[in-house]
Amino acid sequence: MSSRPSSTDVAARVEALRAELAHHAHRYYDLDDPEISDADYDALERELRALEDAHPELMSVDSPTQKVGGSAQAQFSPVVHRLPMMSLDNAFSPEELSAWGDRLVKRLGADADTGIGFVCELKIDGFAISLTYEHGDLVRAATRGDGRVGEDMTANVATIGSVPHRLTTKGTPPALVEVRGEVYMPLAAFERLNERQRAAGDKVFANPRNSAAGSVRQKDPSITATRELSLWTYQLGATEGTPTFRRHLETLEWMRELGLPVNPEIRSLATLAEVEAFCNHWHEHRHDLDFDIDGVVFNVDELRLRDELGSTSKAPRWAIAYKFPPEERTTLLKDIMVSIGRTGKATPFAVLEPVFVGGSTVGMATLHNQDQIKVKDVRPGDTVIVRKAGDVIPEVVGPVLAQRSDGLAEFTFPTTCPVCGGPLVRLEGESDTFCVNAECPGQRWARLTHFTSRGAMDIEGLGERTIQLFLSEGLLHDIADIYSLDWERVRGLEGFGDLSVSNLQAAIEASKQRPLANLLVGFGIRHVGGTVSRVLAAAFGSMDALMTATVEEVAAVEGIGPVIATSVQQFFASDANRDLIERLRVAGLNFQGPEGNDEPQTLAGMSVVVTGTLEGFSRDGAEDAIKARGGKSPGSVSKKTTAVVVGESPGAAKITKAEELGVPVLDEAAFVRLLETGELPI
DNA sequence: CCGCCTCGAGTTCT
DNA sequence: CTCGAGGCGG
Numbered sequence: 170m171s172s173r174p175s176s177t178d179v180a181a182r183v184e185a186l187r188a189e190l191a192h193h194a195h196r197y198y199d200l201d202d203p204e205i206s207d208a209d210y211d212a213l214e215r216e217l218r219a220l221e222d223a224h225p226e227l228m229s230v231d232s233p234t235q236k237v238g239g240s241a242q243a244q245f246s247p248v249v250h251r252l253p254m255m256s257l258d259n260a261f262s263p264e265e266l267s268a269w270g271d272r273l274v275k276r277l278g279a280d281a282d283t284g285i286g287f288v289c290e291l292k293i294d295g296f297a298i299s300l301t302y303e304h305g306d307l308v309r310a311a312t313r314g315d316g317r318v319g320e321d322m323t324a325n326v327a328t329i330g331s332v333p334h335r336l337t338t339k340g341t342p343p344a345l346v347e348v349r350g351e352v353y354m355p356l357a358a359f360e361r362l363n364e365r366q367r368a369a370g371d372k373v374f375a376n377p378r379n380s381a382a383g384s385v386r387q388k389d390p391s392i393t394a395t396r397e398l399s400l401w402t403y404q405l406g407a408t409e410g411t412p413t414f415r416r417h418l419e420t421l422e423w424m425r426e427l428g429l430p431v432n433p434e435i436r437s438l439a440t441l442a443e444v445e446a447f448c449n450h451w452h453e454h455r456h457d458l459d460f461d462i463d464g465v466v467f468n469v470d471e472l473r474l475r476d477e478l479g480s481t482s483k484a485p486r487w488a489i490a491y492k493f494p495p496e497e498r499t500t501l502l503k504d505i506m507v508s509i510g511r512t513g514k515a516t517p518f519a520v521l522e523p524v525f526v527g528g529s530t531v532g533m534a535t536l537h538n539q540d541q542i543k544v545k546d547v548r549p550g551d552t553v554i555v556r557k558a559g560d561v562i563p564e565v566v567g568p569v570l571a572q573r574s575d576g577l578a579e580f581t582f583p584t585t586c587p588v589c590g591g592p593l594v595r596l597e598g599e600s601d602t603f604c605v606n607a608e609c610p611g612q613r614w615a616r617l618t619h620f621t622s623r624g625a626m627d628i629e630g631l632g633e634r635t636i637q638l639f640l641s642e643g644l645l646h647d648i649a650d651i652y653s654l655d656w657e658r659v660r661g662l663e664g665f666g667d668l669s670v671s672n673l674q675a676a677i678e679a680s681k682q683r684p685l686a687n688l689l690v691g692f693g694i695r696h697v698g699g700t701v702s703r704v705l706a707a708a709f710g711s712m713d714a715l716m717t718a719t720v721e722e723v724a725a726v727e728g729i730g731p732v733i734a735t736s737v738q739q740f741f742a743s744d745a746n747r748d749l750i751e752r753l754r755v756a757g758l759n760f761q762g763p764e765g766n767d768e769p770q771t772l773a774g775m776s777v778v779v780t781g782t783l784e785g786f787s788r789d790g791a792e793d794a795i796k797a798r799g800g801k802s803p804g805s806v807s808k809k810t811t812a813v814v815v816g817e818s819p820g821a822a823k824i825t826k827a828e829e830l831g832v833p834v835l836d837e838a839a840f841v842r843l844l845e846t847g848e849l850p851i
Numbered sequence: 852c853c854g855c856c857t858c859g860a861g862t863t864c865t
Numbered sequence: 866c867t868c869g870a871g872g873c874g875g
Contacts, residue, residue: 510861516861529864530864532863534862534863537867537869538868557863562863562864563864600868600870700857700858700859729872732872803858804857804858809856
């Protein structure tokens with residue numbers, strides 16, 4: 170476990186594990202000539218299973234975990250949607266919702282005077298599905314996929330009780346009826362499932378949405394049948410031979426007559442004020458339901474108006490999903506502890522009574538620094554409010570003062586390092602506190618893991634746990650030791666067979682060729698991260714030129730000021746660091762300038778921000794692609810931003826900011842064109 | 852000197 | 866994601 174893996178890394182690891190397992194299964198079952206022990210095979214399979222459990226969307230029927238023996242199973246076959254299954258735009262605040270209302274009124278002009286009717290529904294937190302009925306018979310159920318092409322799940326979806334196999338019509342059934350809906354697992358069924366899983370010693374699902382997704386993706390439909398899934402349908406797709414409708418509500422009533430499950434909480438509302446009341450009601454009462462919702466959806470009712478409004482490339486203009494703000498929970502703040510980073514920075518964090526919030530169980534949350542603790546006024550023993558910032562990072566909002574017991578003491582920041590016992594120092598005018606002991610084992614460990622991490626020397630197989638082990642075995646003290654490890658002793662350690670040793674050796678060897686900028690990142694010089702390292706490597710071209718440069722020369726570089734220049738100069742002035750650098754030179758590390766690249770500089774002078782997950786790029790991959798073409802890719806949107814690229818489940822703040830500032834928002838296809846041509850779509 | 856804009860550093864859970 | 870702080874233009 171090195172740094173936090175992105176979803177694409179997980180996908181890549183899953184693929185790698187599947188390939189490896191397939192290879193070994195072939196050696197074992199088909200050739201009867203295994204290359205690894207059964208225990209090693211089991212370990213690989215366990216890792217894959219764990220990843221698939223955590224990421225049900227990556228589950229595949231041809232995964233080795235889904236097979237009995239060596240022979241391959243058929244995959245879910247692709248289904249091209251007759252009409253694309255578009256996603257919806259999101260609103261995260263009442264302001265954004267009313268902005269949507271304003272846009273509607275503007276676009277529809279005079280029609281607004283007569284009032285726009287809205288159909289309002291719950292946003293079910295489940296698994297989107299398309300059902301196709303031909304002449305009344307269910308012929309296909311498909312996942313949303315990328316919106317254009319999904320996967321055929323007919324056999325599995327047909328086992329769901331509320332999915333009609335035949336539509337109930339009086340006369341001749343329509344030639345074609347496609348409906349869209351959400352498969353979900355009722356909360357009671359979710360509890361029962363997890364109880365069964367626990368009793369059988371199987372893994373427990375994290376939440377109803379994951380278990381619904383995992384259940385639909387089963388290889389064996391009879392397993393899906395045991396999962397008590399359910400369905401709500403909410404939208405017509407492609408049709409042939411159906412009646413003509415004027416309003417969306419009419420289509421829903423018609424669907425209900427056909428025997429399709431349409432949620433009874435769907436309402437037709439006339440004004441935006443009523444729409445807002447609907448929002449507030451369900452925000453407050455979301456837990457009264459037998460299924461999870463993550464918001465509410467608003468649709469323009471009149472189909473004529475829908476046609477007039479049309480769609481963007483990404484989503485229809487006539488509908489919007491209002492996402493509820495992150496869910497908050499209260500829990501006990503058991504203690505406040507302090508962790509030591511590679512710079513020696515002492516960061517306080519909250520130790521919480523574990524609480525399930527926003528889809529996962531939270532036991533810790535950062536408190537940033539001493540002042541933040543004071544500002545929030547949280548004390549060990551307090552009941553505190555916890556939520557997920559941006560749906561990912563747990564955050565302590567503040568204490569519930571009504572529940573504070575009398576005389577609860579304020580937190581006193583420790584004066585000594587929890588790792589080495591040395592003094593903690595906070596300088597005048599700074600908000601951070603530091604452990605100033607250069608020998609502190611906590612810092613040493615953090616420095617080494619930083620050196621091997623992806624942004625720096627990227628040494629696979631030398632992650633946090635291995636470094637911890639090597640440190641405690643005395644095999645490592647500083648970063649140069651990595652290049653002169655005593656391999657005979659490594660081989661004697663638990664878990665280091667010939668294969669893992671040779672893999673690690675190869676990874677270390679490969680790291681010697683990393684560009685100078687990566688090595689500079691790895692040093693962990695104060696104020697010098699990835700961007701500054703690349704700037705310095707480009708400006709000086711070699712380690713020696715940078716080492717011998719004066720503060721003035723360094724500060725003359727565009728983007729580098731006196732503070733960074735001094736920090737760099739101080740690093741290279743230290744005898745210990747000079748010694749370290751000489752040992753790295755002897756080991757044969759690359760000390761020469763930036764590696765060139767052949768990409769045409771299509772994005773020179775541009776600044777492109779990426780948010781969400783893209784299909785064809787990892788997070789770093791997208792940023793590398795931008796930088797390789799001469800562009801910049803900062804982490805936030807400003808008026809200097811050329812464009813914002815939006816992938817799956819993007820950050821709301823960035824899109825909102827982009828819209829405010831009128832910065833173009835691109836989908837992945839437009840991004841690929843931008844990389845090639847440097848041109849924005851009009 | 853102030854107000855952007857960026858960057859760095861640390862962080863959570865699966 | 867969030868906070869703090871460096872760099873730089875006005």
